[in-house]
Amino acid sequence: MRRVDVETLDALGGSRPGDSLTVWAWRAGSLVVPEPLQVLDWSFEDSAGDNVKVGQRISLTVADPDGTLGAWRFDDPLGVGGTRLQVIYNVGGSGAINYGWFRVTGNAPVESRESRVIDEYGYIEPDGSLPAHKRRVFIQTAVVKLDAVDLTGDVDRDRLQAPESPKAGATVVSEFKRFTSRYFPTVVDAGVVDTAVSRQLVYDKERLEACQDLLSRVSARYRMGGDGEAHIYPQRGASVLRIEPNAGLVSVTRDQSIDGLYNRWVVEGKNVATGDPVFGVADLESGPLKYGGDHGRVPYFYSSEMITTVAEATTYAQELRDKFLDGLAVELAVTTIPRPELQAGDRIEIGCPVPSGHVVYLPGDITAIRRQGDTLPRETSLTVRCAYTDVIAALDRTEWAKHITGTMPELTWNMMPASWGSLPAIQWDQL
Structure with a gap:
């Protein structure tokens, strides 16, 4: 989470005047444009994960009234030969958040030209069609589209x-x-x-x-x-924000896919002495994905000549199964009011209304963020990855509270005993 003062953090949670961006262009420690860039529209993307190297990317459209910001040379003010952008997010009616520094990776001017004839006494256009004392002047207007990535790109x-x-x-x-x-x-x-x-x-x-x-x-x-x-x-830090329905949460959706839901892992190797194949198997033996249960039989195969015994094959099959279980997750597509302080990698809690009429708070890690705007920011879109076990635990807490209270319209989750975290182990058919 980006650093933000208390006053500004309070402003982010409520209604406020329009937010804005301040963007300065630097190279080698000096400003290359004396004034902040005039941003017409913008979009920011932020990603986190084991395979994400460069996490933050931005795209800006900036005004270029005199046509000097569209780059020809690599060392032009907004050229790709070393210019960095300092981006500051101004929270309407409050303070500012240092959003980040980015290296310009793309410069694409969009230019338009028009001409008009003006009076100029004494001017004669050489080999032209205009009469004496008339000059044709060209007026150029332009915007520049900039792409930039955070400094890990370097x-x-x-x-x-x-x-x-x-x-x-x-x-x-x-x-x-x-x-x-x-x-x-x-x-x-x-x-x-x-x-x-x-x-x-x-x-x-x-x-x-x-x-x-x-x-x-x-x-x-x-x-x-x-x-x-x-x-x-x-990778698994403390939660930095709870997003509540009707208090910052605009929408939350989810989906499921059958792809990749295995329930048997088959590992094959080779006996070095005989050359015969060796096999090891590990199954899911319980739960909704149980091998041979309602989900069916969905094997995953792995082969390596480094595996030479049945014991090694079985052990590795079990490791693959356990890694699969650890990685099971529910991905939420979350839309909130503009939250510039959030970063990919932050852990947050999402309040999800459920059909019973209650709110379930699901902890998860932000894996992707998309922000965009023009003169005003639009909503912030998040992808939040919630561990499947955490989701089931939260849903089970809701069912348990209904079981012991009948209804719980006034119950708040932060009042629950810490020991309730073990409730997923309860067998509901035994109550």
């Missing part, structure tokens, strides 16, 4: 020129800083536990992928902050 382009290994005493955090310190400082957020890195590790060409792999060893990820700094943050 790291991604700076590939390693040769394989490298860590120095003695290196840790995950020290290696991340070594790879990225040329481009930005790094802040380690609360909850991240550093660990040593083996000197036997070998990095290939991809600098940013090496950073991802390192942080995965301590269950952490990286993202850029509002002041141009990188944050190393835990």
